[in-house]
Amino acid sequence: xxxxxxxxxxxxxxxxxxxxxxxxxxxxxxxxxxxxxxxxxxxxxxxxxxxxxxxxxxxxxxxxxxxxxxxxxxxxxxxxxxxxxxxxxxxxxxxxxxxxxxxxxxxxxxxxxxxxxxxxxxxxxxxxxxxxxxxxxxxxxxxxxxxxxxxxxxxxxxxxxxxxxxxxxxxxxxxxxxxxxxxxxxxxxxxxxxxxxxxxxxxxxxxxxxxxxxxxxxxxxxxxxxxxxxxxxxxxxxxxxxxxxxxxxxxxxxxxxxxxxxxxxxxxxxxxxxxxxxxxxxxxxxx
Numbered sequence: 001x002x003x004x005x006x007x008x009x010x011x012x013x014x015x016x017x018x019x020x021x022x023x024x025x026x027x028x029x030x031x032x033x034x035x036x037x038x039x040x041x042x043x044x045x046x047x048x049x050x051x052x053x054x055x056x057x058x059x060x061x062x063x064x065x066x067x068x069x070x071x072x073x074x075x076x077x078x079x080x081x082x083x084x085x086x087x088x089x090x091x092x093x094x095x096x097x098x099x100x101x102x103x104x105x106x107x108x109x110x111x112x113x114x115x116x117x118x119x120x121x122x123x124x125x126x127x128x129x130x131x132x133x134x135x136x137x138x139x140x141x142x143x144x145x146x147x148x149x150x151x152x153x154x155x156x157x158x159x160x161x162x163x164x165x166x167x168x169x170x171x172x173x174x175x176x177x178x179x180x181x182x183x184x185x186x187x188x189x190x191x192x193x194x195x196x197x198x199x200x201x202x203x204x205x206x207x208x209x210x211x212x213x214x215x216x217x218x219x220x221x222x223x224x225x226x227x228x229x230x231x232x233x234x235x236x237x238x239x240x241x242x243x244x245x246x247x248x249x250x251x252x253x254x255x256x257x258x259x260x261x262x263x264x265x266x267x268x269x270x271x272x273x274x275x276x277x278x279x280x281x282x283x284x285x286x287x
Contacts, residue, residue, distance in 0.1 A: 002026045003206065004062045004105075006095065007069025008041060009033070011163050012110060015195045016066065016202055023203070028059055030069065046070070046091035047083070053098045064106040064206050065099055067092050072112075074252075077135040088138040093145045096153065104152050108205055111157045113217060113260050115140040118189065121221060121257040125157075125213050132253060147212060154205050159191040159217035159258055161198045162276060164283040172228060173284060176235035176242075183245040184228035187254040191217040192227070192276045200268050214263040219270040221259050227277055234281045 003020055007013045008029020020027045030044035030052075042059055044052045046069055070092070071077060071084040096107045114136035116123045129140040146153045162169065172182050193216060201216045228242045247254045262270045 001063045001207070002061070003028070004056065004059070004065045005029045006044065006046075006056070006065065006067050006092075010068060011165060011195055012161060012198055012202075013066070013068040015163070016068070016199045019199050019203060020206075028062070030056070032069075044069075046087045049086070049091045049094050052091060053094055056095060057098060057102065061103050062099065062105045064108065065096070066202060066206070067095065067107065067109045072135065074114075074133050074135050077138060078133065081134050081138075084134070085138050085141075088135075089142045089145065092142050093149075096146055096149055100149055100152060106206065107146065107149070107153045108202065109142060109146050109153070109155050110202070111143055111155050112136065112139050113157060113159045113191070113215075113258060115143065115157065118255040118257045121259045122217075122261045123215075123257070123259070124261045125211075125215055125263070143213075151212070153212065154210060155213040156202055156205055157213065157215040157260060158198055158201070159193055159260055161195050162192045162280050163195040164280050164287055166280070169227075169231060169280070169284065172231045173235050173281075176232050176237035179237060179241065181241045181243055182228060183243040185224040185247050185250075185252075185254075186244045188224050188247050188252070189221045189255050189258040190224060190227065190273070191221045191259040192273050193218055193270075194276045194279055197268065197271070197276070201265065204265055204268065211263070215260040216262045216265075216268070217258070217260040217270060218273040218276055219259075219262075220273050221257060222273040222277075226274070230274065230277045230281060234285050 005013045009031045031041040070088045077084045117130040117132045131137045
């Protein structure tokens with residue numbers, strides 16, 4: 001299978017590229033920067049849609065395309081809604097539409113649980129969109145527009161994906177290891193999954209028959225404060241260095257729930273949130 005990963009240098013994209021290549025697939029990636037370690041990467045800046053589409057089309061036909069690039073910062077989307085929507089919505093749809101007009105590759109959009117408001121746990125796939133952030137609104141719009149292009153499009157909704165390279169966790173670990181204090185939200189729920197689990201789900205959607213929309217999250221939920229206490233333990237830092245913080249104190253809204261009703265996959269089962277956190281912390285402390 002010849003696969004294009006748009007955003008192949010990000011946490012999910014780079015891990016997916018390694019897994020697919022190891023499993024015998026031909027993988028082409030895109031990158032915003034020419035300094036990527038992959039010399040064959042297509043240089044694509046999604047802010048310039050026409051050039052991006054042309055560059056990708058010039059690379060030949062693909063059996064599948066994974067749309068994993070975009071602006072995921074909640075703050076950036078709030079501050080710059082027009083420019084981020086251009087990347088998160090317009091560019092994704094333009095690439096998919098053009099490639100589908102040439103042949104019929106499977107198009108997979110990596111989406112987010114932020115298309116929902118977090119009012120209930122284990123939100124069902126068919127639940128109505130209810131985003132509370134500009135980022136969530138953009139993701140829900142991208143889902144809607146892409147699904148309208150036909151049955152070749154698949155949506156993979158994921159909860160928070162973490163790895164040993166997640167900036168927040170690396171920063172917390174560094175500060176706590178130096179006996180510095182950090183603040184963590186007690187009223188913002190997350191349902192973290194490892195990047196390895198996310199890649200397993202995406203690969204399954206690439207090669208197997210599935211519903212138009214699939215979801216995956218941890219089996220339960222924790223708060224950012226819970227996450228921080230685990231990081232503190234690995235940093236051998238006293239828990240007094242983790243300061244409880246309310247979302248409103250940072251200008252954010254509380255999130256009651258973050259988990260999704262995970263789709264059924266034959267060999268991929270949701271694991272407890274803390275299990276995921278321990279797995280990535282073990283990698284971080286050994287790196």
